[in-house]
Amino acid sequence: MPKIIRLATGLIVDPVTRRALIVRKHSSPIFMQAGGKIEAGEAAFAALQRELTEEIGLNITSDNATPLGQFTAPTANETGHQVLAEVFYIEHSEPVTAQSEIAEILWVDPASLPDIAIAPLSRYQLMPIAARRLGLK
Numbered sequence: 001m002p003k004i005i006r007l008a009t010g011l012i013v014d015p016v017t018r019r020a021l022i023v024r025k026h027s028s029p030i031f032m033q034a035g036g037k038i039e040a041g042e043a044a045f046a047a048l049q050r051e052l053t054e055e056i057g058l059n060i061t062s063d064n065a066t067p068l069g070q071f072t073a074p075t076a077n078e079t080g081h082q083v084l085a086e087v088f089y090i091e092h093s094e095p096v097t098a099q100s101e102i103a104e105i106l107w108v109d110p111a112s113l114p115d116i117a118i119a120p121l122s123r124y125q126l127m128p129i130a131a132r133r134l135g136l137k
């Protein structure tokens with residue numbers, strides 16, 4: 001049976017520069033959405049608030065995060081497993097800073113991704129949404 005990992009992730013975009021944010025953790029060579037696992041009994045939005053503060057020092061409220069719904073994709077790091085992600089769209093035009101578990105932050109053109117390893121959820125599902133919403137496609 002494939003394992004399902006429940007995540008809360010942010011599709012964070014800068015509407016001024018028309019770029020989308022992806023991050024890489026020290027533990028992985030693959031770029032992906034900021035966010036992480038939803039803990040038992042935790043609401044998806046609360047999980048995302050906790051993860052974004054921990055990872056990039058970004059504090060979100062329900063006023064600046066719009067739910068996009070649930071998305072599934074193969075996991076980035078473990079073969080044969082799936083992520084089930086609750087995704088929130090967040091417009092943010094201020095600098096963000098990588099906190100302890102994050103090795104790198106990248107603002108990318110979602111319509112023309114750089115030649116780097118990017119998790120399936122980001123590459124095939126969320127970057128196309130960002131590109132459309134930013135008027136790039």
Ligand SMILES: Nc1nc2c([nH]c(=O)n2[C@@H]2O[C@H](COP(=O)(O)OP(=O)(O)OP(=O)(O)O)[C@@H](O)[C@H]2O)c(=O)[nH]1
Pocket residue numbers: 005007009032033034035036037038074075076077078083119120121122
């Ligand atoms: N955060 C995040 N994780 C993703 C994405 N796509 C994807 O396959 N994953 C996978 O989902 C899992 C999430 O783990 P995580 O390490 O981000 O979660 P976490 O912060 O709660 O980790 P922890 O268990 O070390 O506390 C990893 O296996 C990761 O590779 C994505 O876009 N964002």
